[in-house]
Amino acid sequence: MTKKFVIFGNPVAHSKSPQMQNAGLKYINFDGVYEKHHLEDGNTIKEVFLQNGYSGANITVPHKEFAFANADIVKGIAKEIEAVNTYVIEEGKVVAYNTDAPGFLKAIESFGKVQNVLLLGAGGTAKAISLALKEKNIKVTVLNRSEGKLDFFKNHNITSYSWENFKPEIYDLVVNSTSAGLKDDYLPAPKEIIEPILKNASFTFDCIYGKVTPFLALASKNNCQIKDGEDMLLYQGVLAFELFTNTKADKMVVEAMRKGLKQG
Ligand SMILES: NC(=O)c1ccc[n+]([C@@H]2O[C@H](COP(=O)([O-])OP(=O)(O)OC[C@H]3O[C@@H](n4cnc5c(N)ncnc54)[C@H](OP(=O)(O)O)[C@@H]3O)[C@@H](O)[C@H]2O)c1
Incomplete structure (x- = not known):
């Protein structure tokens, strides 16, 4: 079944994450699609994530702190930062990471x-x-x-x-x-x-x-x-992509994602 990924933000229309992530998914022939979701109320983030059947999400301004507070489990440096930009489902739980830092x-x-x-x-x-x-x-x-x-x-x-x-x-x-x-x-x-x-x-x-x-x-x-900041945007995306797809992104994938980022 096609997996769905998403970026939550407000505003979100300007985000280049879909073109970057979709370029990566296409490059590795992953059966998945990444879309934008304008979210008004950050407190509803986990509910909306689950109700829509998303397998993974990125979170941008102004919802990173809400996403942190609503996750089932927070992993890594995100625990200290108290803000997250990535959600994935792991063993039925909503697990949150911060890939901006690495x-x-x-x-x-x-x-x-x-x-x-x-x-x-x-x-x-x-x-x-x-x-x-x-x-x-x-x-x-x-x-x-x-x-x-x-x-x-x-x-x-x-x-x-x-x-x-x-x-x-x-x-x-x-x-x-x-x-x-x-x-x-x-x-x-x-x-x-x-x-x-x-x-x-x-x-x-x-x-x-x-x-x-x-x-x-x-x-x-x-x-x-x-x-x-292009490389920062790219690499936070690559690290999220690795979590979404459970794959290791090699140089070719990274360059495909960079090309996607630079489109349009
Ligand atoms: N490349 C990437 O991947 C990436 C990722 C995340 C963010 N960013 C960029 O990073 C920037 C900050 O994002 P954020 O989420 O941290 O924003 P934020 O939480 O709103 O913080 C903004 C900071 O900028 C300061 N500031 C705003 N206008 C200023 C001005 N005219 N002169 C001096 N200081 C000013 C604020 O100071 P006060 O405390 O005095 O208000 C505050 O410290 C944005 O431009 C965003 O686009 C890039």
């Missing part, structure tokens, strides 16, 4: 060894990235526009600052996990704070994909190697 680690492998990271932003993505780095024993410092969201990081013994009280060090990698630059021309922190840091950094990564954001443009001007 997807980010895979995406920054191309930089080689990094030891000290400055992470801009303190939202859901920053939680996943900071714990992924910490688990790998990579030093991470969080810098956010406002103080409000810093408690999570303090509770996990991650040094965190707002713009007002920031005490900079030398970092080899600077990551933008804010939404500054997504639909506007803002830098993720004031230029007076960021530029001196970029002058001493080697690598920069922006979670936003498909464009050179003002952050990456400034980094490039200051001779940093730059990378956008």
Whole structure:
């Protein structure tokens, strides 16, 4: 029987996950189809997942915390992050994973060894990235526009600052996990704070994909190697695909999924 997979979000119309996942399913001749589902109420996520007979799901904004809270079992680093982006059925139970965190680690492998990271932003993505780095024993410092969201990081013994009280060090990698630059021309922190840091950094990564954001443009001007969020999106998808299909995605599958991602 054809297996059904889905991405839940609100909004979800813009999501490129179906074209990426369907390209992978087609490449391995898997009898499955991956669709979009606009979900209004995150509290209904498990019910809707089961009622529709889905075998696997991805979860995007703003439902990752609801998906965490509603799962039967949460596995891996997701337990600490308290947000999940993947559901699968295992032995009749709804099991939840976070593949954003390992997807980010895979995406920054191309930089080689990094030891000290400055992470801009303190939202859901920053939680996943900071714990992924910490688990790998990579030093991470969080810098956010406002103080409000810093408690999570303090509770996990991650040094965190707002713009007002920031005490900079030398970092080899600077990551933008804010939404500054997504639909506007803002830098993720004031230029007076960021530029001196970029002058001493080697690598920069922006979670936003498909464009050179003002952050990456400034980094490039200051001779940093730059990378956008495409690989992060790709690898979180590949890791979810492996869970959905119970297969190991080789390089050819990954490239088929990348091609799917870049369609249209
Ligand atoms: N490539 C991928 O696979 C991938 C995966 C996940 C997310 N993303 C991208 O990552 C970004 C963050 O997502 P999220 O889910 O973590 O969002 P979120 O939970 O809404 O958090 C947004 C963060 O951005 C900060 N921020 C927003 N506008 C800002 C501005 N103009 N200047 C400085 N800081 C600003 C917020 O600071 P305050 O606390 O002060 O409000 C907050 O820390 C989005 O652009 C998203 O598209 C990419």
